[in-house]
Amino acid sequence: MGTRVAVGHSGRSRYEALWKWCFLLILPPLLHACEPDAQRATTIPEQKPEQPALPPTPLFDPDSAYAFVARQVEFGPRVPGTTSHKACGDWLVQRLRTSGAEVIEQTGTVVSYNKERLPLRNIIGRFAPDRKERILLLAHWDTRPFADKDDERSNQPIDGANDGGSGVGVLLEIARHLAKKEHGPGVDILFTDVEDHGQPSGAMTLDESSIDTWCLGSQYWVKNPHTPNYTARFGILLDMVGAKDARYHQEALSMQYAPAIVRKVWKTAESIGYGDRFIAKTEFFVGIDDHVPVNVNLRIPTIDIIEFDPSTKAFGPYWHTHDDNLSVIDRNSLKAVGQTVLEVLWKER
Ligand code: AHN
Ligand code: ZN
Numbered sequence: 001m002g003t004r005v006a007v008g009h010s011g012r013s014r015y016e017a018l019w020k021w022c023f024l025l026i027l028p029p030l031l032h033a034c035e036p037d038a039q040r041a042t043t044i045p046e047q048k049p050e051q052p053a054l055p056p057t058p059l060f061d062p063d064s065a066y067a068f069v070a071r072q073v074e075f076g077p078r079v080p081g082t083t084s085h086k087a088c089g090d091w092l093v094q095r096l097r098t099s100g101a102e103v104i105e106q107t108g109t110v111v112s113y114n115k116e117r118l119p120l121r122n123i124i125g126r127f128a129p130d131r132k133e134r135i136l137l138l139a140h141w142d143t144r145p146f147a148d149k150d151d152e153r154s155n156q157p158i159d160g161a162n163d164g165g166s167g168v169g170v171l172l173e174i175a176r177h178l179a180k181k182e183h184g185p186g187v188d189i190l191f192t193d194v195e196d197h198g199q200p201s202g203a204m205t206l207d208e209s210s211i212d213t214w215c216l217g218s219q220y221w222v223k224n225p226h227t228p229n230y231t232a233r234f235g236i237l238l239d240m241v242g243a244k245d246a247r248y249h250q251e252a253l254s255m256q257y258a259p260a261i262v263r264k265v266w267k268t269a270e271s272i273g274y275g276d277r278f279i280a281k282t283e284f285f286v287g288i289d290d291h292v293p294v295n296v297n298l299r300i301p302t303i304d305i306i307e308f309d310p311s312t313k314a315f316g317p318y319w320h321t322h323d324d325n326l327s328v329i330d331r332n333s334l335k336a337v338g339q340t341v342l343e344v345l346w347k348e349r
Pocket of ligand 1: 163195196206214239285286287288289
């Protein structure tokens with residue numbers, strides 16, 4: 001009997017001990033978890049999860065980019081329907097393939113403001129096409145068929161070294177590095193055609209009716225993307241980025257549709273020493289450009305890096321004149337834009 005009682009007592013005290021430990025060990029953390037966040041933050045410092053280090057950003061070679069601009073100009077004006085246009089298009093396809101892209105060509109016919117039927121050739125270079133996450137880079141590769149802002153030879157096509165040549169030149173140099181990008185999203189380079197066949201107008205910004213006469217290649221692409229349901233994390237358009245001493249302001253339509261991407265790119269530029277080129281000030285001076293259909297139809301937040309010249313309050317004085325030749329192109333401008341875009345791409349996880 002006595003033995004049994006003793007056993008009973010010792011059993012009860014064992015449970016009591018267990019409960020006591022429960023209170024001591026389990027309750028305090030439970031109570032702690034119920035404390036308001038603000039209070040907790042003062043006791044446990046916020047710990048960011050360790051991110052693996054990113055590979056270093058490749059160096060953008062401005063001489064290479066310049067040579068790519070010069071090569072385009074050598075073909076002659078890239079006016080849709082001409083042999084120069086065809087030859088340059090073939091070369092762009094070959095350049096993208098040499099850099100390791102899978103190339104898709106999109107051909108069609110579009111009708112210009114003066115009812116001319118124009119052949120269209122959008123060229124898409126896909127890097128790491130198997131990756132689901134994408135970043136879209138664009139530039140138009142056609143050039144304006146006339147020099148409507150020039151006093152002389154205004155019915156003759158322009159070289160388009162900056163307007164057409166510079167964006168493509170920078171993207172071809174970026175393409176040279178993309179095959180070695182093993183982290184983060186895959187990249188699509190889209191060379192749009194028939195951007196610059198818009199209706200001539202006196203004003204720098206455009207009236208509603210003439211807006212649709214520009215950017216025919218990108219308008220076509222957003223209705224017929226190269227893959228069904230194409231989307232991307234964001235897009236960056238380069239247009240007239242290569243003129244000497246060019247300054248890039250925060251273009252108003254980009255700010256309207258994709259302010260976070262504008263800020264990301266301008267912050268990145270500043271972080272690598274190009275704060276003097278990328279001015280964090282919004283300016284309205286672009287009536288329409290290839291980023292607008294991409295934002296409106298595909299809802300991919302897409303920005304336009306494009307020169308704003310404070311002296312004209314618009315594009316450079318060479319714009320749509322015969323002065324838009326290789327002599328306006330400066331390697332330092334190509335470098336500022338190209339290195340910034342590479343940095344943005346390499347910082348993306
Ligand atoms: C205007 O905003 C008038 N034009 C922008 C489209 C363009 C023409 N970009 C280059 N050439
Ligand atoms: Zn133009």
